Amino acid sequence: xxxxxxxGIIGCGKISGIYFTNCKTFSVLEVVACADLNVSxxxxxxxxxxxxxxxxxxxxxxxxxxxxxxxxxxxxxHAQICVQALEAGKHVYVEKPLAxxxxxxxxxxxxxxxxGLLVGSAPDTFLGGxxxxxxKLIQDGWIxxxxxxxxxxxxxxxxxxxxxxxxxxAPGGGPMFDMGPYYLTALVALLGPIQRVTGxxxxxxPERTITSTPKFGNKITVETPTHIAGVMDFHSGAIGTIxxxxxxxxxxxxxxxxxxxxxxxxxxxDPNTFGGxxxxxxxxxxxxxxxxxxxxxxxxxRGLGVLDMAFAIHSGRRxxxxxxxxxxxxxxMHGFHDASQEGKHYIMQSTCETPQPMPGGLVxxxxx
Numbered sequence: 001x002x003x004x005x006x007x008g009i010i011g012c013g014k015i016s017g018i019y020f021t022n023c024k025t026f027s028v029l030e031v032v033a034c035a036d037l038n039v040s041x042x043x044x045x046x047x048x049x050x051x052x053x054x055x056x057x058x059x060x061x062x063x064x065x066x067x068x069x070x071x072x073x074x075x076x077x078h079a080q081i082c083v084q085a086l087e088a089g090k091h092v093y094v095e096k097p098l099a100x101x102x103x104x105x106x107x108x109x110x111x112x113x114x115x116g117l118l119v120g121s122a123p124d125t126f127l128g129g130x131x132x133x134x135x136k137l138i139q140d141g142w143i144x145x146x147x148x149x150x151x152x153x154x155x156x157x158x159x160x161x162x163x164x165x166x167x168x169x170a171p172g173g174g175p176m177f178d179m180g181p182y183y184l185t186a187l188v189a190l191l192g193p194i195q196r197v198t199g200x201x202x203x204x205x206p207e208r209t210i211t212s213t214p215k216f217g218n219k220i221t222v223e224t225p226t227h228i229a230g231v232m233d234f235h236s237g238a239i240g241t242i243x244x245x246x247x248x249x250x251x252x253x254x255x256x257x258x259x260x261x262x263x264x265x266x267x268x269x270d271p272n273t274f275g276g277x278x279x280x281x282x283x284x285x286x287x288x289x290x291x292x293x294x295x296x297x298x299x300x301x302r303g304l305g306v307l308d309m310a311f312a313i314h315s316g317r318r319x320x321x322x323x324x325x326x327x328x329x330x331x332x333m334h335g336f337h338d339a340s341q342e343g344k345h346y347i348m349q350s351t352c353e354t355p356q357p358m359p360g361g362l363v364x365x366x367x368x
Contacts, residue, residue: 005310006030006032007306008060009023009034010081012036013041015072018300021049024050028365029306032066033052033053042055068310070094071092075100075167075177076171078094078104086111091118091119091309092112092118096123097121098323098326098329100171105327118313120319121326122305126321127321129274132357133293134269139357143261143265143280146191146261147261149257150257151183151257151258153183153245154245160212163212163213165210170224172224175245176225176230180333183271192235193328193352194233195347196345197233198230198231198346199229199335201229201341203224206221207221227244228244256269263283264282264283266279275293296362309321321355324352325355328352335348
């Protein structure tokens with residue numbers, strides 16, 4: 001049995017609940033503290049989830065007994081908290097995106113390397129049974145050689161349901177930076193790293209009106225593109241297209257992700273989930289067939305990337321939801337915006353290893 005890693009969670013907002021819940025089920029992790037700029041919110045989370053200690057951010061970072069920090073702050077604070085945690089000698093796992101700017105992302109990775117620490121980043125949904133089944137199908141040759149892919153994330157925007165939607169329309173937000181990480185991370189896990197991108201991006205509605213509570217009626221000035229259409233050339237030779245939008249109603253008949261191969265087509269499940277369904281139509285079939293999932297972790301397993309990082313820390317291997325993967329995705333997202341503004345292809349400056357497939361037949365809570 002591996003020694004437990006002591007975990008501190010910074011940021012006790014909407015997403016934190018599933019991390020508190022899941023990390024408590026992983027025997028190699030022990031959540032010992034939580035913090036938030038609003039200490040009363042941290043205290044409420046600690047009481048709800050049975051966490052021994054609630055404190056300020058500074059106190060958590062200064063605690064020498066904490067091995068790993070899970071950073072669940074808003075995107076604008078990701079880089080600052082990650083760097084502070086790394087400088088304090090702690091491994092860090094951050095919600096997506098890794099950072100707002102490429103420079104911030106590069107700085108996080110540089111500080112981690114200098115201190116001999118690991119960086120992990122959401123999304124970790126690609127580690128779930130749905131996408132891992134798709135990885136296996138591709139590797140086993142079910143659709144032949146992948147030649148193309150398409151991805152669609154089309155909705156009407158967070159002001160209709162989120163209690164605090166403003167940051168989704170600030171720099172570092174928008175549909176590409178909010179949902180793009182799920183789709184691009186899944187595509188890299190399936191097809192490998194990206195070589196170049198191009199795209200078109202626009203702000204369709206310069207002002208949004210909040211219709212959710214408690215901020216009903218408040219206005220939001222939009223500062224980032226809300227409809228992005230992109231094209232990706234992968235090093236593997238495949239060509240991908242992606243649309244992310246907060247500007248349209250519906251779009252539900254579109255597939256989340258499809259991979260087109262020389263011998264068939266693969267429909268990949270929603271990359272914002274861990275399960276299925278997975279559908280394949282081979283060249284000699286008239287219709288798609290659902291494929292039983294070959295891997296576990298099909299329920300909402302957010303925090304699985306932290307578990308994987310814990311095993312990587314103990315064994316010395318690379319963690320799958322790595323900082324390098326997250327930075328590669330961050331650069332691609334900026335690349336779409338840059339290409340739109342400059343009217344040319346953006347050549348990727350980074351690359352990353354294709355994440356190692358998850359083993360099959362894992363017992364819950366184990367990865368190696």
